[in-house]
Amino acid sequence: MARRSKQREAIPLLSCAVARSVGEGKWAVDFLPGRTLSSDQARAALRVAEELNNLRSHATSLGLTLLELVGLATMHCSEQRPCAHAEAAQVLAQIGRDR
Secondary structure (H helix, E strand, O other), X not given: OOOOOOOOXXXXXXXXXXXXXXXXXXXXXXXXXXXXXXXXXXXHHHHHXXXXXXXXXXXXXXXXXXXXXXXXXXXXXXXXXXXXXHHHHHHHHHHHXXX
16 A cells, blocks of 8 residues: 655745744744744744735835845934944945945
């Protein structure tokens, strides 16, 4: 009698992220290697991936990369936190080096 291979449950999201059941109600998300997540955490991670896809689309329409858009928005929205300007500046400097 042939044994059936037990397929693990997988949840794809816009082909950019996948969560796989690792048993006992725990999940692994492909872009968070080495982490075991609860169901709620896995859902949150997949939502983040979906939002990043949306943001990437907006960034492209503005002629920016995703990181540039996030960095510039962070600088603008964090005028209440002066330390955030330095954080955003570091991100933007890194973008410049990566190009």
